[in-house]
Amino acid sequence: MSDVPQVLLAHHLKALRLPTFLRDHDKLARQCAAEGIDHIGYLLRLAERELLDREGRMVERRIRQARFPAVKSLDSFDFDALPGLNKMMVLELARCAYIERRENVIALGNSGTGKTHVALGLGLAACQKGLPVGFTTASALVHELLEASSERRLLRLQKQLASYRLLIIDELGYVPLSTTGAELLFEVFSRRYERGSVIVTSNLPFDEWTGIFGSERLTGALLDRLTHHVHILEMNGDSYRLKSSQRQSQIQAALQPQ
Template sequence: RLKQATFPIHKTLDTFDFTLTPSLNRNRFMTLAKGEFVEKKENVIFLGNSGTGKTHLATGLGTSLIQNGYKVKFITAQDLVEELLTANVELKLTAFEHKWLKYDVIIIDELGYVPFSKTGAELLFQFFSNRYERASVIITTNLDFTEWTSVFGNDKMTIALLDRLTHRSHIFLLNGESYRFRQSMKRIEEREGGRPRE
């Protein structure tokens, strides 16, 4: 199942430093990892700047869910849209969507980093609508909900999509300095013989 999930890198919740993100309730998060939200067909959405741990948390949550017996699949939003466009051209869209419904949870990473074409946005909207109250999604995005129109390009479609996605969702806001930036600075200071910043 871990191999089938196609995670880009192996991350677990144990290696995430919750003390760096006070807004995250660790206990609530560990409860999610047991999978009750999957049984209820609910979603999880991580919003925050680049480098704040969204993909780590999504992957760690996915890993825990796999250990609890669920089928999970990881894909970037851009790759998903490209696959949807290909399936649409080949007239295999229905079969494609049925294949993805076999997964209990789909992790869609980096929604909002690249705007989609009109057709791509419509197909992604249809994909989400097809899973609505049938199976869970975990989404990571660097955009506030008010900015999603810039990706989907249509106010009414964006409002309808957000209505479905947030209806039964656990939403986590991750703010603060980038973990990657913080780690890079620490390495530089250690290399130069200085003490890491507090």
């Protein structure tokens, strides 16, 4: 019978979804007893652990739901390799106040300069704030929209996209869009106007976006919405990936026996 309270406590903690209470309550009780901490202090410590663990699980869930191709933080971005990038603006954006204001971010620059890394870093920062984030490439999103339209589930997909506080659309401009695809993508941007934030990365300057969407009218309307409340990151420079690859090759060559 002496085990009954323990069994019931474990059952109740599972039912209440308090896994950290269940895992730590006994060990922490002994620690608090040894330190002379009263029951209020014990419960406070236990509740703090539960809260921290719950926040950690929430962040992990947000990261999984965002479907990032890789988890990258701004801490690992080499700002020195791209001196033209406004580092202070990027770090300020990582505080996520722009998401609360429903503003957008557009990163423009040639291939390999770290636009995706910065977008992923800002997406991770938003997840750490507990905000729902979605990541996709422009071509993958258009393909998904076209498929959903043909299968009569477009409205459901549009609702899912609208549920993200931050939607990251990577590599806009790498693949030209069909007329229908361009119109569907425009609809995504239009629905988010002043309702949710977007991060867009592109290798093309704005004056070449007509080539992506195939229509001056559509491109003008899109840019009008995207740039109304926007932070623009200029990321032109030498290819970060190319320099990294060259540096690695030099290191390997230096390690080869003579």
